[in-house]
Amino acid sequence: MENKKPYLSVIVPVYNEADNITPLLSELIPIVSEFEYEIIFVDDGSKDSTVETVKKQTQKNEAIKLISFQRNFGHQMALTAGYQEAKGDIIITIDADLQDPPDLIPEMINKWKEGFEIVYARRGKREEGIFKTTTAKVFYRLINTLSSTPIPDEVGDFRLLDRKVVEMLNLMPERSRFLRGLVAWGGFKEGYVLFTRKKRVSGTTHYPLSRMISFALDGIVSFSTKPLRIASYIGFFSSIVGFAGIVYAISLRFFFPHQYWVTGWTALFVAVMFFGGIQLITIGIIGEYIGKIYKEVQARPNYLVKEKVNIN
Numbered sequence: 627m628e629n630k631k632p633y634l635s636v637i638v639p640v641y642n643e644a645d646n647i648t649p650l651l652s653e654l655i656p657i658v659s660e661f662e663y664e665i666i667f668v669d670d671g672s673k674d675s676t677v678e679t680v681k682k683q684t685q686k687n688e689a690i691k692l693i694s695f696q697r698n699f700g701h702q703m704a705l706t707a708g709y710q711e712a713k714g715d716i717i718i719t720i721d722a723d724l725q726d727p728p729d730l731i732p733e734m735i736n737k738w739k740e741g742f743e744i745v746y747a748r749r750g751k752r753e754e755g756i757f758k759t760t761t762a763k764v765f766y767r768l769i770n771t772l773s774s775t776p777i778p779d780e781v782g783d784f785r786l787l788d789r790k791v792v793e794m795l796n797l798m799p800e801r802s803r804f805l806r807g808l809v810a811w812g813g814f815k816e817g818y819v820l821f822t823r824k825k826r827v828s829g830t831t832h833y834p835l836s837r838m839i840s841f842a843l844d845g846i847v848s849f850s851t852k853p854l855r856i857a858s859y860i861g862f863f864s865s866i867v868g869f870a871g872i873v874y875a876i877s878l879r880f881f882f883p884h885q886y887w888v889t890g891w892t893a894l895f896v897a898v899m900f901f902g903g904i905q906l907i908t909i910g911i912i913g914e915y916i917g918k919i920y921k922e923v924q925a926r927p928n929y930l931v932k933e934k935v936n937i938n
Contacts, residue, residue, distance in 0.1 A: 634663040635714030639704035641670040643722040654728040671698035696930035726784035734786040742817030745786040750820040857908040864904040
């Protein structure tokens with residue numbers, strides 16, 4: 627039993643990646659073929675020919691499988707669906723754009739054999755633009771500053787998980803799923819392998835700045851109440867400032883009635899903008915948490931499956 631090769635599940639979330647399917651499989655299959663394996667493509671409501679391209683591959687190889695969503699539910703839900711269906715002793719998630727190199731998989735498996743239950747592929751270098759690199763650094767710094775669960779920096783969703791970690795994830799009922807945080811939350815033994823993140827083979831990134839900000843907010847709100855505490859501090863500070871302003875105004879009225887009682891619009895404008903801004907910030911923070919509660923109370927399915935291929 628010690629020398630038995632593990633069953634390997636590879637989960638590939640795809641969204642409009644038709645041009646990347648064949649190049650990915652040409653690199654991936656020779657690597658995983660030395661194991662008993664399955665490759666699960668999870669189509670997140672693609673509008674191009676991604677589903678048709680994957681189906682052609684499933685006809686050639688029964689180990690290639692497809693889960694197709696009814697519509698776009700997001701990258702995290704695609705990964706969630708893959709974890710639910712994966713049968714492997716070890717489960718690897720990788721994107722289809724070949725920015726994450728499949729030839730790193732044997733090294734990740736060797737780390738797993740050493741006893742690591744989570745193996746992250748950490749980005750040592752990035753063959754990407756300055757903007758993308760900078761925003762990624764800001765993302766990890768922000769989320770680790772505010773989140774109560776430390777999340778490894780310079781890692782994405784290219785990782786290896788032991789079966790027990792996936793079973794833990796599958797038991798978690800929340801609908802706002804920030805998987806990088808959920809994986810780290812379990813406290814399993816973590817290992818790393820370094821690699822250089824390449825440019826996309828084709829297509830454009832599905833994580834522009836606006837989506838990165840939304841992703842960061844999801845992670846922070848899902849794993850920390852620090853923003854609520856910060857909102858309380860801001861409210862307390864603004865109350866002190868407001869009280870000081872009241873004392874100042876009353877003092878002017880009684881002790882300097884002729885020189886200072888007639889005030890200009892500047893002070894009024896600044897006061898209104900300051901306190902209005904504070905209120906909007908705190909209401910926005912509270913709203914983020916209320917929105918999460920709303921989604922959980924609705925208890926809708928995380929995703930809707932349109933069809934499955936080669937999956938019993």
